Amino acid sequence: MKTIIYQDNEHILSGMTMKDCKEKESFNMALHACISPEYVMNNRKLLAGYLQSTLEDFVFADQTHSANFHRVIQTDRGKGATDQKTAIRDTDALYTYETNIxxxxxxxxxxxVIFYTDDLIGVIHSGWQGTVKEITSTLFIHLQEVEKCDVRKIHVQIGAALSQKKFEVDEDVYKKFAALGYADDFITYNAATNKYHIDNQLTVKRQCELVGIPEANITVDRTCTFQSPDGFSYRQDRLTGRHVSFIKRKGCKP
Structure with a gap:
């Protein structure tokens, strides 16, 4: 079972599952993109055991490349864990103050994007559409203005993703990134192919910095999901599985 652990201390456990050909469906975690839901459930149970949790502790969103987010509470526990239909609808970011979720x-x-403070944890799914919709900035501004969170105390882990070399796009997508006004440093143009190459990870990192998160609090895993044998890449294979990035805040269970 291949899993990268980004943080494991007395309060926080976070990481990202990776492709593992020794496991069923190469350790695919997606019920919505699988050959066998039974195999995916087996993989999720393996992960739950590894995290000293149960599937009832997991919360999944029905991701739609939106800029929508959801505050997870106790009654959300288990949503999407065993049935995709119960996942939190039309949502691409989750955060919570609860422990052991x-x-x-x-x-x-x-x-x-995985993040935490002393009393808050969260995850964000930022594909290129989510990035140009500024889902990361939107959530962090909400946390600052509504939840009264001090963004200077947020710690961010940006997980493995498609590299700039492999994220090749046409002019329409390029224009959406250029319109952000702060992504130019992360865009190159290949005249031979008439294509643009964009670093989505560093664009998201810049979004974090622009809302006030210190650069020292941001870590980026530069593993390319296309080039690495441990990566699931939709760009490489439309039938590929999915990684799960996860985080829980540890607490005493009753």
Whole structure:
């Protein structure tokens, strides 16, 4: 079972599952993109055991490349964990103040964002559409203005995603990134192919910085999901599985 652990201390456990050909469906975590739901459930149970949790502790969103987010509460526990139909609808970011809930975000090239403070955890799914819709900025501004969170105390882990070399787009997508006004440093043009190459990870990192998160609090995993043998890549294979990026805040169970 291949899993990258980004943070494991007395308060926080976070990481990202990776492709593992030794496991069923290569350790695919997606009920909505699988050959066998039974195999995916087996993989999720393996992960739950590894995290010393149960599937009832997991929360998944029905991701739609939106800029929508949801505050997870106790009654959301288990949503999407065993049935895709129960996942939190039309949502691409989750956050919670609860302990022992495992927040999950599924990706296969898109940028996963995992974050935490002393009392708050969250995950964001930022594909290129989510990035140009500024889902990361939108959520962090909400946390600052509504939840009264000090963004200077937020720690961010940007997970493995499609690299700039492999994220090749046409002019229409380029224009959407250029319109952001701060992504130019992360865009190159290949005259031979008439294509643009965009670094989605660093664009998301810049979004974090622009809302006030210190650069020292942001870590980026530069593993390319296309080039790495441990990566699920939708751009490479439309039938690919999905990684899960996860985070839980540890607490004493009753």
């Amino acid at each position: 495992v927040l999950c975000s599924m990706t296969a090239d898109c940028v996963p």
